[in-house]
Amino acid sequence: MANPGSDTLFAGSIPALYDEYLVPMIFEPYAVELASRVAALAPGRVLETAAGTGAVTRAMARTLPPGCELVATDLNQPMLDRAAATGAQRPVQWRQADAMQLPFDDASFDVVVCQFGAMFFPHRPTAYAEARRVLRPGGVFLFDVWDRLEDNEFADVVTAALATLFPADPPRFMDRVPHGYFDRAAIERDLAEAGFAAPAGFDTMAARSRAASASAVGFAYCQGTPLRNEIEARAADALPQATDVATGAIARRFGSGPVDGKMQAHIVTARR
Numbered sequence: 001m002a003n004p005g006s007d008t009l010f011a012g013s014i015p016a017l018y019d020e021y022l023v024p025m026i027f028e029p030y031a032v033e034l035a036s037r038v039a040a041l042a043p044g045r046v047l048e049t050a051a052g053t054g055a056v057t058r059a060m061a062r063t064l065p066p067g068c069e070l071v072a073t074d075l076n077q078p079m080l081d082r083a084a085a086t087g088a089q090r091p092v093q094w095r096q097a098d099a100m101q102l103p104f105d106d107a108s109f110d111v112v113v114c115q116f117g118a119m120f121f122p123h124r125p126t127a128y129a130e131a132r133r134v135l136r137p138g139g140v141f142l143f144d145v146w147d148r149l150e151d152n153e154f155a156d157v158v159t160a161a162l163a164t165l166f167p168a169d170p171p172r173f174m175d176r177v178p179h180g181y182f183d184r185a186a187i188e189r190d191l192a193e194a195g196f197a198a199p200a201g202f203d204t205m206a207a208r209s210r211a212a213s214a215s216a217v218g219f220a221y222c223q224g225t226p227l228r229n230e231i232e233a234r235a236a237d238a239l240p241q242a243t244d245v246a247t248g249a250i251a252r253r254f255g256s257g258p259v260d261g262k263m264q265a266h267i268v269t270a271r272r
Contacts, residue, residue: 050117
């Protein structure tokens with residue numbers, strides 16, 4: 001019972017839970033890495049697409065040159081509202097925008113950066129072509145995507161646990177979307193179709209995913225991501241039970257106290 005429309009729906013309580021639980025648990029290490037790479041390019045104007053609740057935005061605000069202009073966009077206004085409410089160390093232009101139809105002039109940015117958003121784009125070559133369009137000649141498109149589910153232990157365990165609760169129709173959001181776009185050849189084909197002629201840089205980065213407890217992990221994945229939409233589509237009252245099942249599986253694998261698991265992603269660099 002996959003509903004593609006719900007895959008990109010970050011609304012209701014999801015933005016706050018996502019920001020409170022998932023950002024420190026899985027996004028922060030990669031946000032720091034992307035911000036460092038952007039800063040090394042010494043850009044004058046940076047666009048972030050699929051900014052979510054602003055993990056990379058805040059990291060860039062700390063590391064970019066003082067005069068650099070920072071524009072952060074996302075398709076989901078509730079995510080941007082959360083990001084803007086949290087704020088950053090410098091002025092940021094928060095703007096609702098679809099990465100597949102950017103409301104910016106040609107050749108108007110030095111860098112376009114996107115953390116874990118490409119997997120959600122309905123047609124990635126279109127989104128990549130838009131990133132290329134708004135880049136100045138020589139500009140850089142920098143983005144990351146999660147590696148396969150098996151290399152991301154918390155997500156893998158939660159997905160397997162929920163399959164025992166819904167054996168006839170297991171929720172596969174994590175496998176289908178966040179961890180469904182890891183093949184290097186596919187990414188390179190999409191970039192080439194978008195007009196990026198030079199070979200892209202492709203770095204695989206392993207890191208550790210940490211949380212205060214198994215219950216924090218179960219809660220984060222089941223209630224702070226669009227996986228929640230899939231669970232509730234199967235049974236309106238299934239969310240508490242699904243969260244408990246996921247929590248139990250994490251506790252059996254990693255313990256009930258502070259937990260620590262492997263995660264892995266690819267960082268892609270394409271130059272216009």
